[in-house]
Amino acid sequence: MPRPPLIAVVGATATGKSDLAVELALALDGEVVNADAMQLYRGMDIGTAKITVAERRGVPHHLLDVLDVTEEASVSRYQREGRAAFSAIRERGRSPIVVGGSGLYVRALLDEIEFPPTDAAVRGRLEQRAREIGPAALHRELATSDPEAAALIGPQDTRRIVRALEVGQLTGRSFRAFLPRPVHHEAGTVQLGLRRERAALHERIARRVDTMVSQGLLAETARLREHGLDRGVTARRAIGYEQALAVLDSTMTCEQAVEATVVGTRRLVRKQDTWFRRDRRVRWLDVDETTSPVTLRDRALDLLAQPAS
Known part of the structure; x- marks a missing residue:
């Protein structure tokens, strides 16, 4: 069948999602x-339900295990590296298939989004000013x-006010000019969305968390702590790892951590569901x-055969 230029x-x-992506790649x-x-983080395997080498079934996977846990994830860097991966895949005569539930990262690859520069010194001065005069006064300056x-x-x-002022000072352009627009970067891109009934998904999440614990999430977190997880701006706040760190510090019992992880994951699911459902371009399965x-692969292939909007 004809292949869309980009599938997500x-x-x-x-x-x-991961299983379907492998089936489509094959x-x-x-x-x-x-x-x-x-x-993206090396060593964060169990707690992120990262697909194993065996489960990949020989399909190359890109942008897995590319950051140390002490590094902060950058969407703009991810966009550059992801699109470079697309080019390399196509040079090999193959098709790129994006898979994931991080909405902004998906949009960074698929849509027309330009990320404005940052400057720690400029941001620091604006944050200090926010502390001195308050966010409402700083907002009035932004309104001007x-x-x-x-x-x-x-x-x-405060955070967005400071960022908007920072962007204005660095670029001379409105912060609104950098907001994402629902326009695909590449014509013919097809997004396939997977959805499960909410109660069944909640049960699946509970089972997944229990499996993570039995597979050694606490031991994995202890190893990551040795590599600086506590210093990680992004990684240490990941659902599951934040709770595992609390167990290691004796501020939570294992039972409390499991419950907190399940609740946090369900909250994340609601946010993801809202994010992707409002994108009318997604074709749902x-x-x-x-x-x-x-069966799921064949249904997905049927959707891919339909003309892209």
């Missing part, structure tokens, strides 16, 4: 590009210099426990 498999955590001679922010951005940002949202990988 998206949706909430624990819906089965069917379409493709390679997979990860779009899960926490799977960038009224479009001020209309979008609440007067108490409903999945349940009776859906075999082959």
Whole structure:
């Protein structure tokens, strides 16, 4: 069948995206590009349900295990490296298949998004000014210099006010000019979304967390701590690892950590579901426990055969 120039498999955590991406890669001679922010980190395997080498079934996977846990994930860097991976995959005559549930990372690869520069010194001065005069006063300054951005940002949202002012000072452009637009970077891109009934997905999440614990999540977290997990700006806050660190520090019992991880994952699922459902370009596939990988693959191929909008 004709292959779309770019395929993405998206949706909430624990819906089965990784397995479908492998099936599609085998069917379409493709390679997979990860779009899960926490799977960028080396060693964060059990707690992110990272696909194993055996489960990849020989399909090359890109942008897995590319950051140390002490590094901060950068969406702009991810965009550059992801699109470079697309080019390399195509040079090999193969098809890139994006898979993941980190909405902003998916959009960074698929959509027309330009990321403005940052400057720690400029941001530091603005943050200091926010502490001195308060966010509402700083918001009034933003309303003078960038009224479009001020209309979008609440007067108490210090972080976004500071960022909008920083962007204006560094680029001379409105912060709104850098907001993502739902326009695919490449014509013909197809997004396939997986969704499961909410109650069934909650049960699946609970089982997944129990499995992570039995597979050694605490031991994995202890090893990552030796490599600086506590210093990680992004990695240490990952659901599951934050709770495992609390168990290692004796501020949570294992039972409390499991419950907190399940609740946190369910909260994440709601956010992911809202993010992807509002994108009208996604073609949805409903999945349940009776859906075999082959059946799901064939249904996905049928959707891919339809013309892209």
